[in-house]
Amino acid sequence: MDLENDGAKRSDGAEEAEEPAREPVFNITGITVAIIGLNVGIHLVRTYLLTREQDIEVLVRFAFIPARYGGGDLGGLYGLVSAFTYSLLHGDFAHLGVNMIWLAAFGSPLAARIGAVRFVLFWIVTAMAAAALHYALYADDLAPLVGASGAVSGMMGAAARFGFRTGRARGARAFDGPVLPLRAVVASRLTVSFLAIWFVANLIVGLGVLSSPGDAPIAWQAHIGGFIAGFVLIRFLDPPRRSVRGHAGS
Numbered sequence: 667m668d669l670e671n672d673g674a675k676r677s678d679g680a681e682e683a684e685e686p687a688r689e690p691v692f693n694i695t696g697i698t699v700a701i702i703g704l705n706v707g708i709h710l711v712r713t714y715l716l717t718r719e720q721d722i723e724v725l726v727r728f729a730f731i732p733a734r735y736g737g738g739d740l741g742g743l744y745g746l747v748s749a750f751t752y753s754l755l756h757g758d759f760a761h762l763g764v765n766m767i768w769l770a771a772f773g774s775p776l777a778a779r780i781g782a783v784r785f786v787l788f789w790i791v792t793a794m795a796a797a798a799l800h801y802a803l804y805a806d807d808l809a810p811l812v813g814a815s816g817a818v819s820g821m822m823g824a825a826a827r828f829g830f831r832t833g834r835a836r837g838a839r840a841f842d843g844p845v846l847p848l849r850a851v852v853a854s855r856l857t858v859s860f861l862a863i864w865f866v867a868n869l870i871v872g873l874g875v876l877s878s879p880g881d882a883p884i885a886w887q888a889h890i891g892g893f894i895a896g897f898v899l900i901r902f903l904d905p906p907r908r909s910v911r912g913h914a915g916s
Contacts, residue, residue: 697782729810772821792820799891820896
């Protein structure tokens with residue numbers, strides 16, 4: 667028996683065991699993949715399988731149309747449903763692609779932090795908050811509101827409550843540590859800079875500075891509604907964190 671070689675093998679094995687596992691570059695949670703797949707699937711069906719008349723019927727029923735709620739009426743069944751389902755519809759592939767990229771970036775770490783069920787609830791509430799602010803400003807508008815950007819903006823608002831701290835927890839880099847109180851958010855230069863840039867960018871987009879003639883208007887006010895909702899809501903949907911204490915001799 668070659669004890670020297672055997673010892674070397676054990677030594678190498680120990681070094682390999684101590685080497686930390688590398689995390690994948692893209693770590694997308696299952697619920698995020700499912701929601702992206704649902705959005706993409708719906709858009710593909712609307713684009714390639716439905717006629718123009720059928721697609722208009724889909725928009726009438728499932729897009730958020732503020733004028734539907736006039737006179738204090740909730741707009742019937744579709745009025746209730748469309749306050750959320752509009753977030754699963756998109757204007758074109760560019761609109762869809764941008765929203766899905768941001769969803770993957772902010773949705774995956776958020777879902778990893780709060781879990782799939784809370785994440786779906788977060789999506790629904792922030793989407794409805796975005797629609798509510800849009801309605802408050804355009805109550806008589808007949809133009810349909812579509813797109814996931816209100817809910818995605820809510821995820822960005824939630825990220826601001828963590829101060830963009832990084833951690834080693836898998837899938838929780840943008841949402842690491844406890845939810846920061848408002849005074850800590852205001853005291854963070856990084857977070858305040860992000861908030862300022864985000865709101866200015868939305869204002870620029872809303873004023874049409876970067877758009878071309880004929881482009882559909884961007885519902886930037888809905889983005890703000892979703893952002894504020896996510897900023898506040900994460901405080902209530904964030905699950906309790908367990909404190910881990912070490913034991914002597916362990």
